[in-house]
Amino acid sequence: MHSRRDFLQKLTATAFTIPLVSTVVPEVFAERTNLYQNEKVLKVALMGLGSYANRVADAMRDCKRAKITGVISGTPSKIKDWQGRFNIPDKNCYNYENFDAIKDNPDIDAVYIITPNALHHPQALRVAAAGKHVICEKPMSINAQEGREMIEVCKKAGVHLLIGYRMHFEANTLEIVRMRREGELGTIRFFQGLSGFKIGDPTQWRLNRELAGGGAMMDIGIYAINGARYMVGEEPIWVTAQEVKTDPVKFREGVDETITFQLGFPSGAIASCLSTYNMNYLDKFYLNGDKGFAEMQPSTGYGPIRSWTHKGRLDLPHVTHQTTQMDEMAAIILDGKKAIIPVDGEEGWKDMVIIDAIFESIRTGKKEEITYV
Missing domain, CATH: 3.40.50.720 (NAD(P)-binding Rossmann-like Domain)
Known part of the structure; x- marks a missing residue:
């Protein structure tokens, strides 16, 4: 049986290597x-x-x-x-x-x-x-x-x-967010997020609508949604989405196999994203601004994350993500520390608002406005 956990681990372990140009320690x-x-x-x-x-x-x-x-x-x-x-x-x-x-x-x-x-x-x-x-x-x-x-x-x-x-505590992610916030990429124009793998065992709970609430979007696609938000630095205000299903037996009604979706942001920036349970080797973020770019591949796997910008390679030191996450969350709860990229309930809720809008766009075939109320 192949799961998201197995896929992310194998993908990051076998990531290709590009010669190091520069290293920035955030x-x-x-x-x-x-x-x-x-x-x-x-x-x-x-x-x-x-x-x-x-x-x-x-x-x-x-x-x-x-x-x-x-x-x-x-x-x-x-x-x-x-x-x-x-x-x-x-x-x-x-x-x-x-x-x-x-x-x-x-x-x-x-x-x-x-x-x-x-x-x-x-x-x-x-x-x-x-x-x-x-x-x-x-x-x-x-x-x-x-x-x-x-x-x-x-x-x-x-x-x-x-x-x-x-990923909100991962070093490469935080460095790219810093670069964007400090204007090193200029005005953000475009984001691409590709998140997917070919799922195995058809009897697992992730393919059970009652337990999963959907399919690939709830499991792996949420990385592209969340990534679009923290990479662009804005909340999307509209979405269009399309669903493709090649195996209606494995992916029953209400369990999505592949969804492509596009997000629009208040500044005019746009995002193009893919969520799938039917294609391997999809774990990539690309952020484009009028002064530079940032790219990550793998972008959300268990590590090490590979990243580079118009200035050269980053590939910052890898620390097990869950170790960092739990130490940082302890500081939030015990010390009142503020996360650079929020991890509170409101952050999670905004992703759910967008997912609801994606499913609605698929149902109606129309562009849907996203309202956070």
Whole structure:
């Protein structure tokens, strides 16, 4: 079985190499040193112990500010295995029926929800009701309405809601965003985002509309949407979209196989993007301005990210994305740090607003305005 996780790992591991022209070390590396000055550690329970949770857990072994202290799973054998690997006591282990009891557990500050997409909304509401901070994998929900409710419930409960946008802390990404913000690329005119791979096992939950809320768009296409926003530095105001389906058996009604979509921004910049479960080797961002360009390929895989601009190669030092993400999120929750590229609930909600508009454009065959209300 081939999954997105396998694809991203293999793609980045076998990325082609171009001779290094120049290396720029962004300020983010200096800033990360400050994370370790405060010894307070975020105590995290992982909910859903699948392949990505294992990746997060392994990465967190190197965290300075975040530690796994609990687990939540519907599979007792997984819990037993994780207890042995991460020295988790029985009192910090829960299932999906009883995890509301974390309310009375001081060993858990936050819960990282890594379950199928359709479960994010109800589980986040329960975690917030228990008074714990919510870290939720993307997409945060299956539509914008659910995302908005998650934001409001967490706000009312006085807890943080953060979305697992690991690329928002990645060095190459941050350097290109810095260049764009400081005018080194000039006026931004165009963005291209290509996100896709050929999915395997047709029985997996990612091809189940009830659990996934869609198909490729919810899984891999959201990288192109989110990337368009932070690379261009604006929120899109219109979208046109087209769907192509070559295998209606594997990709049933409501499960998208391939979608191309175009975004328009207030400045006049445009984006052209592709989301697919039927083509391999698609992990590329390209940003064009009237003074320069930036390109990344791979752009969102697990690393190392390869990047270059009109000034030469970047290819900044690789740190495991989930390690950086969890340390930075700990600083956001514990210290009130502000992320350079936001990872809060509003950030996740805007992606859902755009996804809703993409699906609506496919339904109507028309250009759809995007409104963030």
